[in-house]
Amino acid sequence: MPRVTFTANLQRHLDCPSLEVGPGNVDQVLAAVFAQRPVLRSYIVDDQGRLRRHVNVFINSTMIADRNGLSDAVGESDEVFVFQALSGG
Amino acid sequence: MGGFTLVATRKGLFDVGFDGDPQPRCIGFLGDPVSSVLQNEHDGAIYAALNLGHFGAKLHRSDDFGATWQELPVPAYPPAEGEDAPSLKFIWTLARGGPEQPKRLWAGTLPGGLFRSDDRGESWALVESLWNQPSRSEWFGGGYDEPGIHSIIVDDRDRILVGISCGGVWISEDDGANWVLGGKGLAADYMPPDRKDDPRIQDPHCLAVCRDAPDVVWCQHHCGIFRSEDGGRSFVQIKDVAPSAFGFAVAAHPSDPKTAWFVPAVKDECRVPVDGRFVVTRTGDGGASFESFSRGLPQERAYDLVYRHALAVGGDGRSLVMGSTTGALWFSGDAGESWSLLSAHLPPIAQVCFADRP
Numbered sequence: 098m099p100r101v102t103f104t105a106n107l108q109r110h111l112d113c114p115s116l117e118v119g120p121g122n123v124d125q126v127l128a129a130v131f132a133q134r135p136v137l138r139s140y141i142v143d144d145q146g147r148l149r150r151h152v153n154v155f156i157n158s159t160m161i162a163d164r165n166g167l168s169d170a171v172g173e174s175d176e177v178f179v180f181q182a183l184s185g186g
Numbered sequence: 187m188g189g190f191t192l193v194a195t196r197k198g199l200f201d202v203g204f205d206g207d208p209q210p211r212c213i214g215f216l217g218d219p220v221s222s223v224l225q226n227e228h229d230g231a232i233y234a235a236l237n238l239g240h241f242g243a244k245l246h247r248s249d250d251f252g253a254t255w256q257e258l259p260v261p262a263y264p265p266a267e268g269e270d271a272p273s274l275k276f277i278w279t280l281a282r283g284g285p286e287q288p289k290r291l292w293a294g295t296l297p298g299g300l301f302r303s304d305d306r307g308e309s310w311a312l313v314e315s316l317w318n319q320p321s322r323s324e325w326f327g328g329g330y331d332e333p334g335i336h337s338i339i340v341d342d343r344d345r346i347l348v349g350i351s352c353g354g355v356w357i358s359e360d361d362g363a364n365w366v367l368g369g370k371g372l373a374a375d376y377m378p379p380d381r382k383d384d385p386r387i388q389d390p391h392c393l394a395v396c397r398d399a400p401d402v403v404w405c406q407h408h409c410g411i412f413r414s415e416d417g418g419r420s421f422v423q424i425k426d427v428a429p430s431a432f433g434f435a436v437a438a439h440p441s442d443p444k445t446a447w448f449v450p451a452v453k454d455e456c457r458v459p460v461d462g463r464f465v466v467t468r469t470g471d472g473g474a475s476f477e478s479f480s481r482g483l484p485q486e487r488a489y490d491l492v493y494r495h496a497l498a499v500g501g502d503g504r505s506l507v508m509g510s511t512t513g514a515l516w517f518s519g520d521a522g523e524s525w526s527l528l529s530a531h532l533p534p535i536a537q538v539c540f541a542d543r544p
Contacts, residue, residue: 107241110238110244111257136257139242139243139259139260139262140238140242141241143242143273144262144263144264144265144271144272145263145272145273146265147273149240149241149242151239151240152240152241165269181240181241182240
């Protein structure tokens with residue numbers, strides 16, 4: 098099953114250990130994550146379900162291409178990483 | 187009751203005086219931008235809105251004066267089509283409901299939506315009656331890329347007054363079901379001449395209402411100081427204000443409708459104190475004249491700017507607290523005539539407010 102792991106910077110705000118969910122596309126994988134941890138949703142996507150501008154999602158070592166529709170495919174053995182862009186001061 | 191002050195900053199929420207200590211104390215969210223703070227006087231609960239940047243706007247409530255916090259849902263814009271479909275950018279202001287609405291909260295947000303909660307922030311609904319106003323297409327950003335609601339005032343008659351940058355002044359007399367565009371008389375020098383008086387595109391930096399005479403509304407506008415005596419429907423510009431009529435903050439005396447305080451800066455294009463001298467101005471005659479107070483404030487090479495929510499007056503009409511973008515926090519116990527520095531080293535201050543504990 099795909100494993101979803103979150104940046105430590107997100108874990109500063111709320112407890113979000115790695116989760117294993119069913120395969121599908123990124124939208125389906127994240128929906129499964131949010132079903133288990135509803136509070137995570139607004140940290141990762143905006144009101145319209147688009148990936149937040151300063152959040153990055155990688156499937157293994159590749160950044161996803163579809164930030165709005167989240168249609169990139171996630172395979173059975175893939176690992177999904179949720180990162181943040183680095184900025185601010 | 188024990189009074190204390192809440193200070194929302196770029197890097198955390200602080201209180202002052204809770205335990206008699208005049209030094210600010212961080213009571214939550216160290217390192218995170220706090221965009222708005224509210225104590226609901228009905229039940230004492232404190233609400234803190236965060237703007238986490240990467241991870242969006244967040245909202246927390248404390249029922250024990252900041253000792254512990256509970257995360258709440260944030261207002262969310264309904265699903266819509268298109269790349270420009272709206273999404274919450276941040277909560278610019280929070281307000282309590284009227285006297286008969288102890289669980290009611292209002293949230294003013296970017297990109298311009300007003301939200302209402304009737305369960306202490308556990309759920310939110312967009313006020314579609316304002317969002318769907320045809321003139322919203324004329325609104326635009328002031329200081330941010332998108333328009334935003336920064337002023338929400340609910341008076342004891344349940345009248346709601348809303349200030350939008352840049353979308354003017356809106357009034358509801360029926361709990362938000364219907365809205366009237368006020369702001370006649372406001373003047374926008376940043377617009378083409380034939381749009382200058384258009385009430386739909388005005389930039390009221392901040393609105394403040396006299397608690398005991400709520401038809402008197404003060405407006406620190408992008409282009410000067412204005413005053414209304416008809417609940418915000420129309421305004422008269424107050425001119426010849428020294429050292430400047432430009433600024434963001436205004437505080438209205440709670441019982442004297444002719445008294446208000448302002449914190450001037452040079453002008454739109456140069457947002458620093460005039461001649462490096464940081465002062466607070468006060469009128470006691472409805473704007474006919476102003477006094478300028480400097481005692482206790484830096485009088486040379488000062489660069490402090492006070493944001494729209496960072497000047498507050500207490501219910502006694504004599505206590506004021508003020509915080510600046512350079513992290514200085516002052517208190518006045520004599521109606522603004524002299525000031526004491528509480529801290530010079532806070533993060534940039536977004537908001538100050540007086541609070542109480544039983």
